Amino acid sequence: MAGEPDGDGGLESVALTPPTRVTRSRATLADVARLAGVSAKTVSRVFSGNAYVADQTRDRVMAAANRLRFRPNDLARSLRHGGVANTVGFVMGDITNQFYFQVAAGMERELAKHGITMILAATEDDPGSEERVVETLLNQRVRALVIVPIAADQSYLEGERQLGTPVICVDRPARNLVADAIVLRNRSGTADAVRALVTNGHRRIGFICSPGGLYTHEQRLAGYRDALREAGVTDSRRWERLKDVDGRPDEESARELMALPDPPTAIVAGNNHASAGVIRALGERRSEIAFIGFDDFELADALGISVIAYDTLEMGRRAALRLLERLDDPTGPPQHIEVDTHVIARGSGEIPPAS
Amino acid sequence: MAGEPDGDGGLESVALTPPTRVTRSRATLADVARLAGVSAKTVSRVFSGNAYVADQTRDRVMAAANRLRFRPNDLARSLRHGGVANTVGFVMGDITNQFYFQVAAGMERELAKHGITMILAATEDDPGSEERVVETLLNQRVRALVIVPIAADQSYLEGERQLGTPVICVDRPARNLVADAIVLRNRSGTADAVRALVTNGHRRIGFICSPGGLYTHEQRLAGYRDALREAGVTDSRRWERLKDVDGRPDEESARELMALPDPPTAIVAGNNHASAGVIRALGERRSEIAFIGFDDFELADALGISVIAYDTLEMGRRAALRLLERLDDPTGPPQHIEVDTHVIARGSGEIPPAS
DNA sequence: ACCCTCTATGTCAACGCTGACATATCTTGC
DNA sequence: GCAAGATATGTCAGCGTTGACATAGAGGGT
Numbered sequence: 141m142a143g144e145p146d147g148d149g150g151l152e153s154v155a156l157t158p159p160t161r162v163t164r165s166r167a168t169l170a171d172v173a174r175l176a177g178v179s180a181k182t183v184s185r186v187f188s189g190n191a192y193v194a195d196q197t198r199d200r201v202m203a204a205a206n207r208l209r210f211r212p213n214d215l216a217r218s219l220r221h222g223g224v225a226n227t228v229g230f231v232m233g234d235i236t237n238q239f240y241f242q243v244a245a246g247m248e249r250e251l252a253k254h255g256i257t258m259i260l261a262a263t264e265d266d267p268g269s270e271e272r273v274v275e276t277l278l279n280q281r282v283r284a285l286v287i288v289p290i291a292a293d294q295s296y297l298e299g300e301r302q303l304g305t306p307v308i309c310v311d312r313p314a315r316n317l318v319a320d321a322i323v324l325r326n327r328s329g330t331a332d333a334v335r336a337l338v339t340n341g342h343r344r345i346g347f348i349c350s351p352g353g354l355y356t357h358e359q360r361l362a363g364y365r366d367a368l369r370e371a372g373v374t375d376s377r378r379w380e381r382l383k384d385v386d387g388r389p390d391e392e393s394a395r396e397l398m399a400l401p402d403p404p405t406a407i408v409a410g411n412n413h414a415s416a417g418v419i420r421a422l423g424e425r426r427s428e429i430a431f432i433g434f435d436d437f438e439l440a441d442a443l444g445i446s447v448i449a450y451d452t453l454e455m456g457r458r459a460a461l462r463l464l465e466r467l468d469d470p471t472g473p474p475q476h477i478e479v480d481t482h483v484i485a486r487g488s489g490e491i492p493p494a495s
Numbered sequence: 496m497a498g499e500p501d502g503d504g505g506l507e508s509v510a511l512t513p514p515t516r517v518t519r520s521r522a523t524l525a526d527v528a529r530l531a532g533v534s535a536k537t538v539s540r541v542f543s544g545n546a547y548v549a550d551q552t553r554d555r556v557m558a559a560a561n562r563l564r565f566r567p568n569d570l571a572r573s574l575r576h577g578g579v580a581n582t583v584g585f586v587m588g589d590i591t592n593q594f595y596f597q598v599a600a601g602m603e604r605e606l607a608k609h610g611i612t613m614i615l616a617a618t619e620d621d622p623g624s625e626e627r628v629v630e631t632l633l634n635q636r637v638r639a640l641v642i643v644p645i646a647a648d649q650s651y652l653e654g655e656r657q658l659g660t661p662v663i664c665v666d667r668p669a670r671n672l673v674a675d676a677i678v679l680r681n682r683s684g685t686a687d688a689v690r691a692l693v694t695n696g697h698r699r700i701g702f703i704c705s706p707g708g709l710y711t712h713e714q715r716l717a718g719y720r721d722a723l724r725e726a727g728v729t730d731s732r733r734w735e736r737l738k739d740v741d742g743r744p745d746e747e748s749a750r751e752l753m754a755l756p757d758p759p760t761a762i763v764a765g766n767n768h769a770s771a772g773v774i775r776a777l778g779e780r781r782s783e784i785a786f787i788g789f790d791d792f793e794l795a796d797a798l799g800i801s802v803i804a805y806d807t808l809e810m811g812r813r814a815a816l817r818l819l820e821r822l823d824d825p826t827g828p829p830q831h832i833e834v835d836t837h838v839i840a841r842g843s844g845e846i847p848p849a850s
Numbered sequence: 851a852c853c854c855t856c857t858a859t860g861t862c863a864a865c866g867c868t869g870a871c872a873t874a875t876c877t878t879g880c
Numbered sequence: 881g882c883a884a885g886a887t888a889t890g891t892c893a894g895c896g897t898t899g900a901c902a903t904a905g906a907g908g909g910t
Contacts, residue, residue, distance in 0.1 A: 166578070166658055168896055179860050184898060194859050209654045212636045215574050216896035219865050223521070223568050227614070227635075234810065235604055241596030248617055249590060256643045257631060259582070260613045262603055276612060277568045280582075303521055412793070420797045437793045438767070442774045453591065523866055534890050539868060547887050571866035574895050
């Protein structure tokens with residue numbers, strides 16, 4: 141398969157210009173000014189837009205700027221304006237988790253409207269690296285920080301906050317730091333799903349989620365318990381499976397539940413990873429046991445999997461909006477914002493109890 | 496040490512020093528220097544690390560810096576060093592497409608190793624906005640650009656390239672611009688999948704993909720045709736369905752194929768969206784008709800769906816590596832790098848022809 | 851004619867940092 | 881004892897930009 145047949149070969153080649161000569165340096169305001177026969181300040185005025193410049197002069201400046209391919213240097217601009225850049229930093233955890241990127245996407249979209257650009261950094265879910273990563277961003281003089289807290293403690297940011305850098309936490313609240321938080325409606329969202337199952341006649345409902353201990357997972361577990369308590373189910377602990385280990389514990393947990401003498405008639409998964417495990421474990425028996433997973437996923441609708449869904453983009457958007465508010469007015473108490481979740485019924489969650 | 500008598504008072508000094516602002520702002524090198532009783536340059540040396548500083552002095556400086564919560568200002572640093580920041584810009588298309596973010600993730604991981612931070616920007620798949628977005632990044636003085644080309648023409652970047660800003664294209668090559676490209680092995684990857692079906696006895700093989708016209712999709716279609724031509728199938732056009740419209744054309748296309756008097760015994764989908772359509776259309780008949788989709792997706796393994804897969808993170812990684820090479824040595828012809836794809840057999844693709 | 855305001859442009863310093871260069875002390879070698 | 885290096889620190893200018901301030905002609909009102 142080495143030689144691509146005919147078709148539309150010749151993808152590259154055809155260099156438009158010989159292999160690159162480099163480093164004619166970039167034009168500055170002064171260069172443009174010289175060419176246009178005006179002062180640097182006048183060029184500056186043309187590019188920052190908000191001052192008196194004669195139309196004729198403006199044209200001459202623009203012509204010179206285009207000829208020299210001038211581009212205003214935002215670094216210098218930022219330095220001049222209090223040394224703060226027009227960027228915000230987003231610190232996410234595990235880079236392979238698309239959740240973070242969806243949030244980033246929502247943020248980007250909103251920030252772009254305000255001409256703010258976003259700088260990305262990842263902690264790779266290593267709590268120890270959080271502070272280091274944050275420092276990198278602060279050195280870049282971001283105007284604000286949005287972080288998905290992963291370290292055990294964010295008090296190291298207290299100084300920054302006092303210096304006026306807003307900190308917004310996403311998905312989990314910060315610990316030991318006054319900061320706004322944008323989180324999911326984890327607890328009541330999960331409760332909603334369980335209630336739906338209860339309404340449908342289920343009493344033996346399993347809950348699978350690993351790793352335990354995270355804020356989000358604790359909240360979801362709590363919601364699960366809330367709903368079962370409401371329903372008068374007192375032995376819910378029996379149906380809980382929360383492992384902290386790696387490997388594929390969720391799938392095993394599901395099999396374990398299904399192998400009980402009185403197996404659950406419905407299972408709720410606390411996150412996407414757990415959903416995958418449960419679906420694998422269910423296999424051919426997917427039509428027998430009801431299932432609802434927290435987190436929507438691609439093709440879930442094609443497959444008829446009911447989920448507790450939410451708008452990840454919205455989380456990012458809300459984070460961005462809160463951030464913009466903070467930049468306008470840094471005072472005021474921290475807000476705890478919950479983003480709505482809702483159960484999407486696609487079939488798997490509406491299966492009635494078998495026994 | 497001229498002006499600045501003590502700390503307070505000094506009201507009578509008329510024109511010498513106007514009342515200094517009391518707003519607590521961020522500490523600078525000079526502030527630290529004053530507190531430590533050394534020159535700013537010495538503090539600079541401590542923080543850039545690579546020069547002679549006595550241990551005792553270093554300690555004193557660090558103590559002062561910590562007390563003042565000093566942070567080096569990378570903006571100023573960058574400005575001093577040729578006015579170029581230590582960042583690269585990534586321009587992606589539709590922000591809700593997780594593919595882009597996976598690429599971003601791979602890049603980030605690699606760039607972080609080199610202390611380079613990434614700036615994100617999205618074109619929202621609007622070709623007209625590409626140039627504007629790119630400009631924003633260039634104004635931030637990114638050291639290099641990685642873009643997923645969406646505009647019809649990237650020649651507007653030629654000037655930048657000549658000024659020494661490397662441009663790397665991902666997923667699709669640039670048009671009218673000399674730039675490296677990191678793309679998937681679209682053509683032969685698709686051909687591999689079709690060959691596998693042929694080997695399994697299939698001759699009537701459908702291909703569904705929308706929208707047509709994109710580079711990637713053209714390549715995949717070409718690969719499909721390659722393999723069928725090899726197999727001596729001459730009427731492959733009959734089995735191709737490529738629509739440009741929106742809605743859910745892929746699902747309809749699949750139904751249409753299945754409703755033919757001599758329906759295909761196997762179907763290949765050209766992208767994830769098409770896969771979803773086909774899976775919906777197949778419904779209960781999933782076990783009768785072989786299926787392979789381009790792009791892996793979550794739970795595909797749990798569901799036994801065979802796919803043409805690749806490592807999206809790897810694409811980003813390769814882009815980052817190429818970029819770093821370019822920064823080291825800006826010369827040399829543009830490279831066209833293909834990232835490997837491979838067929839993952841999970842069952843759906845190994846179903847033998849029924850008739 | 852005079853003053854006033856509006857428009858249009860220029861001069862200069864400074865944002866925070868570091869490279870180039872200068873200076874001063876301390877070793878080491880012969 | 882002294883040149884030659886190694887070590888330690890300081891001074892100054894300038895990266896590209898713009899705010900503050902200065903200047904100067906054009907128009908308007910009286």
